[in-house]
Every structure is written in structure tokens, then in C-alpha cells.
Amino acid sequence: MLQGLFDEDGGGDADFSYQITSSSSAKSTVERPPAPRNQTNLCGLQNQGATCYLNALIQTLLFTPEFREPLFSLSAKDLNLPPYSTDSGQTSSIGTTLKVRKIIVELQRLFAEMLLLNQQACSSIRLTDSFGWQSNETFDHQDVHELNRLLFDAIQKSLQGTKQSNLIRTCYExxxxxxxxxxxxxxxxxxxxxxxxxxxxxxxxxxxxxxxxxxxxxxxxxxxxxxxxxxxxxxxxxxxx
Ligand SMILES: [Zn+2]
Missing domain, CATH: 3.30.1490 (Dna Ligase; domain 1)
Structure with missing residues (x-):
């Protein structure tokens, strides 16, 4: 049932952009700033519908330094981010296509936001977008154990060819x-x-x-x-x- 749940190449987002856009700019009313962190000084994750199980998993990964730090050690070049990516159909100098490692990029971004922003909660929408999830998938409650395995498989696949290709195996096997x-x-x-x-x-x-x-x-x-x-x-x- 969960097969194909993590499809880094799916989602039809050929215009995948890494520019930070302001969601408030197009609106006539000024949005309130997000609520700051409370006494715990920890940052939560917004529930997209039924993503509490996923949020719990992300928090666990964030607070595992053995996982988090090697993930942060990957550079823009390692992740094939612009100008290193060739998602537009071009090929690199050695003739291979370098796709952006979207899942890892979005995990890095979300981890950084949760650690650095003074917000009560962050959004995981960009991460679930990188999985290729449509909105209905964020409303389906999945089995967290099976989801964990599939997420690790997807992370492992996204890390292939980088210096952290054995990260999941090293941390979790x-x-x-x-x-x-x-x-x-x-x-x-x-x-x-x-x-x-x-x-x-x-x-x-x-x-x-x-x-x-x-x-x-x-x-x-x-x-x-x-x-x-x-x-x-x-x-x-x-x-x-
Ligand atoms: Zn014997």
C-alpha cells in the first residue's frame, strides 16, 4: 500500500526552485509573524492534516546527531544544487545528468529552520513535496513503522553517490x-x-x-x-x- 510513497523524481515539479519566496507579498493584508518558541526552546512541526506520525519521526531524526551532522556536511555541490544541477536537461561535463537530491536538500532546510528560527512550529510542506506527495497523502494516516522503513530507503537512494551513501546503514543497522x-x-x-x-x-x-x-x-x-x-x-x- 505504501509502495511508491517516496518518489523523489515524481511530483511534476520541473520548475523546482530553491529561491525563498515570501508568501505574504501577494496578499493585501499583512500576515502576523509566526509565534516565537515557548519555554522549552524547542521548535515543533505543523500538522498538515494527518502528518503527526511523520513529524514525530522527523523530530527523532533531528535529535540524532549521528544522523543530523553528516547530513549537514553535504555541500551544494554534493546535492547537485544550482549551478551544479543539470535538471534542465543539460548534461554535465562528463555527460551525466545531475539531478538535485531534493529529499536531502529539504531535510537539511527543515532541520536548519527547526534549529535556528525563533518559531513555535515549522512547516514540513516542502519536505513532503520533495517526496512527491499530493495533499491527499498528507491526510492519510500511515503506519509509522512502515513509513520509517520507506523513508530510510528513500534517503538511502537520494544519498547514493555522495560521501554519506552509507549513512542509514551506519546509524540504523x-x-x-x-x-x-x-x-x-x-x-x-x-x-x-x-x-x-x-x-x-x-x-x-x-x-x-x-x-x-x-x-x-x-x-x-x-x-x-x-x-x-x-x-x-x-x-x-x-x-x-
Ligand atoms: Zn552435531
Whole structure:
């Protein structure tokens, strides 16, 4: 259902402009300035309809320095911004088309606004525009877990070819190791699985360490109907743990 949710090349915005325009200039009445930050000194995000789940995700990314700082380290040249872009159909000196990395540009812009502007809340419209979202998509409540995965895929794709192409992997991927020991030959078998998120039970758990321990240091006996097929014991079923 969420396939194609992040389409950096979509959205039909061939005139994609990075000029800051004043929304009040065309109106006869003068708009009130945005409300300043309150006592927390934090900047929120306006809800576009049903984007609270996306806003929560953006806030989490903003307050992850390991993600935010490498993102800010990308220059206008890295992001193929004018005059480095060739979105107008021209090709670069080496004959390749350099598309603006819109999602990363808009993440940088929004992060900068949230950190520097004295506003109670910022708008994420330019970011969702960079996803190629139409207004109906900002009114559909998505599953935040699935959205997170798709957003990371879109960021990863947008970062391809830059010095931060491994950013998502470095920040958000880990491995679990599953050990199985055959009780007959005593050989230990190791299975490594990569993950981007961990499902944890937090109910009735005093802290996160406890939840992690409950989930990943489980000792299981593989006996009876659940015996282990050991490759060192001619693929016969053996007791294991
Ligand atoms: Zn064995």
C-alpha cells in the first residue's frame, strides 16, 4: 500500500526552485509573524492534516546527531544544487545528468529552520513535496513503522553517490547473532541476521536493558519434536540448545 510513497523524481515539479519566496507579498493584508518558541526552546512541526506520525519521526531524526551532522556536511555541490544541477536537461561535463537530491536538500532546510528560527512550529510542506506527495497523502494516516522503513530507503537512494551513501546503514543497522550448540558433537553454529529495528516487549519491564535481555539472551532447548538437524552429525536430528 505504501509502495511508491517516496518518489523523489515524481511530483511534476520541473520548475523546482530553491529561491525563498515570501508568501505574504501577494496578499493585501499583512500576515502576523509566526509565534516565537515557548519555554522549552524547542521548535515543533505543523500538522498538515494527518502528518503527526511523520513529524514525530522527523523530530527523532533531528535529535540524532549521528544522523543530523553528516547530513549537514553535504555541500551544494554534493546535492547537485544550482549551478551544479543539470535538471534542465543539460548534461554535465562528463555527460551525466545531475539531478538535485531534493529529499536531502529539504531535510537539511527543515532541520536548519527547526534549529535556528525563533518559531513555535515549522512547516514540513516542502519536505513532503520533495517526496512527491499530493495533499491527499498528507491526510492519510500511515503506519509509522512502515513509513520509517520507506523513508530510510528513500534517503538511502537520494544519498547514493555522495560521501554519506552509507549513512542509514551506519546509524540504523545492526546484527543479531544466533548461536546453536549440538549436544552430540558440541559444535557451535552461528547465524547472523541484520536488522534496522528491534521488536521489544516493554510492558511490565522495568527498563530497556531488561526488555533487550528478555528478547535476545533467551536460552532455548531444542529437544523432542524441536530437535536440531546438525550438519556435523551427518544431518541427523540432535538435541541442541
Ligand atoms: Zn552435531
Amino acid at each position: 545492526g546484527s543479531t547473532i544466533n548461536y546453536t550448540q549440538c549436544k552430540k558433537c558440541q559444535k557451535v553454529f552461528k547465524r547472523i541476521e541484520d536488522y534496522q529495528d528491534l521488536p521489544l516487549v516493554v510492558q511490565d519491564s522495568p527498563n530497556l536493558q531488561n526488555s533487550l535481555a528478555n528478547m535476545f539472551t533467551i536460552h532455548e532447548h531444542l529437544i523432542g519434536d524441536n530437535q536440531y538437524r546438525c550438519s556435523s552429525c551427518a544431518n541427523t536430528l540432535c538435541d541442541a540448545e
